[in-house]
Amino acid sequence: MEDFFNVLKVKDFITILKALPVGGKQEVKLAQARGRYLAEDIVSFEYLPATNRSSMDGYAVRSKDTFGASEANPVYLEISGQVAIDEIPQDRLESGLCVRIVTGSTLPPGADSVVMVEHAHEMGGQTVEIRKPVAPWENVMLKGEDITSNDVALRAGVKVSAPRAGILAALGREKVDIGVAPRVGIISTGDELVPISQTPAPGYIRDVNSHTLAHIAAEEGCEVNIYGIVPDLKDEVQASLVKALDENDVVLVSGGSSVGNRDFTLTALSGIEGMEVIVHGLALSPGKPTIFARKGDKYVWGLPGQVTSAQIVMLILVIPFLRHLQGKSDSFDLNKDFFLRARLSRNIASKYGREDYVRVRLKKDGTRIIAVPVPGKSGLLKTLLEADGIIRIAENCEGLSQDDEVMVRLV
């Protein structure tokens, strides 16, 4: 167990990561902001809606006039006109009158509600029969109900989702400031690796990590540059790191970060002037051999060579880090990603002092959701492929028991 007391706890590492400065911002067109993080508070200088607008096709009325109306005992109002969609009516609506109105039109002064066309019946002439009462402001979108003037409509740090893009459009924001996504360079190390274009000779395998890590970084909006496979030689790893650091903001190196025979990432990093190795070893499984180093505002992650381990470290730490650099608020608040409640199908052992992430499949048992741990080694591709989610075993926990309730993060 002693080896886990030489390594950093995940929560202490996250404290370090959270304190790192956020990157710059850039102005982009609204469509380019999709999925990115706002780098400015969006302040409204308008009321949305700008007026009291109808949310239905029907008749603008004074609600009091309709009180008591029913199928058996309808109320009769006189139609005094109609409001066009693009019109601001000026004439006050007097009691006993109504005006025809369409969805989105502005109510005339005096009117405080809209009777839906389905609940009214024109009798010919100018008379309409109202069969159902409306409450004050029923079927009306009030002036400023969405946003009032000088209101902060959206806070910096939120992701631009479709509804938020709607707010930005409604406020006339053709361009917005978003956090600049870091450029991510990817290096694979390992004498046993060949590019995926090659058929591996016996003993060799194709380089999977370059592609999975690139996939994940691209999903975070990052420009990705792949530097290919570097042999397990300190000078070669160092030269590749220097080049990748020059051309990127973040460099991901997979392989070579364990304490085994081939630990060249750490020695290569130590040979780069100004490089500060902040973490070498985390109380995390999988992911213990993770390295994190910094040179000014550029960062290097040493990730496990095992394909599944590398992806778990990406999920738990590197993705939140890439979002943090883009200014996402609460990007390390991982708890909210573990929202699906399930029961464990069997006992799972864990080591005290280490955070464990276990891949699970989900299945239904009546109304209960069961989390079934996916067996398999971190070097296998299929464990993540077969998993519907992951669960966390906290560092102060020595394991979980069958039927324990667990919170699952979907993957």
Next chain:
Amino acid sequence: MEDFFNVLKVKDFITILKALPVGGKQEVKLAQARGRYLAEDIVSFEYLPATNRSSMDGYAVRSKDTFGASEANPVYLEISGQVAIDEIPQDRLESGLCVRIVTGSTLPPGADSVVMVEHAHEMGGQTVEIRKPVAPWENVMLKGEDITSNDVALRAGVKVSAPRAGILAALGREKVDIGVAPRVGIISTGDELVPISQTPAPGYIRDVNSHTLAHIAAEEGCEVNIYGIVPDLKDEVQASLVKALDENDVVLVSGGSSVGNRDFTLTALSGIEGMEVIVHGLALSPGKPTIFARKGDKYVWGLPGQVTSAQIVMLILVIPFLRHLQGKSDSFDLNKDFFLRARLSRNIASKYGREDYVRVRLKKDGTRIIAVPVPGKSGLLKTLLEADGIIRIAENCEGLSQDDEVMVRLV
């Protein structure tokens, strides 16, 4: 109520949509397949792993030799050599011997397990002390454990996620066939609309739907073409539809699809030769005035003008449709998206015969998750913005009661 019996039930509409032919496929580089849907079964012609490989740094052994080993009573083995990462060892490992091995190396014949370096201690000379037994095949990734030759590794219709990109890379697939994403044209209708670049005069509002619909279609991998705002005139709507249909596979028209005064989408569609209006009106709230029409292999959706209604119809119907065209399997199996169990904070009324989607905020009450309906009209932007999810009220249900269990789809 009778109006809901004139309209199509959602499940019957989905039956129609499911039967529509899937679009074509295209070959792209692996990186371009990110988030898209495979259009071919991926068959492996190799074993992955190709050999029995170590998943740990340590010593390859015959597991029998370690049985009974403990801290107090270790077993001593003689180191007969080591296996390089890129080597296929030929010499059989005899009883009493072991070889040094690194993660990923191939086990020599005769060896069936690996003792982790943490559980062994080299005594000097060629002797290593083993302090813990290993089970047969412990710390070994078996030949073919991920994929065997002639196995279907991935099925057509699945989304290319990071773990699946890993499988494709491992199999050497530099290029893969994916479903072609439809080109999506977007038209907004409404005399009250102005482009977002303009400050609306009184009575006018900015065109939100063009931007939210474009956002959502782009998230589905579609090329999006925006045709701007078309006045509420049948000929203008029709001309715009014809142009958009010529240049796209799917056209989304928002506004003008209700039975109110400005129902130009339907009349414009009826004027286009070969256009078959399949649906006009759904037993769905919000989203009742939805239109769906087809001309050969091109499709038109008429969506509500109300911003929130339009987005709900996108979520429930148009997104699955866009995925179906790309060959996604089970794209209309919406139930699995509603996976979060919550309790309702209050009663909600609904109409029998209609599927209702209600926006909810989630909050915690001890260990329970409470779904709080977000009040507000479909024309308001903030209801979707404030919602964490949506719940469905089935068509054969007249409402839900406080404390009822509901399944939430996160938005």
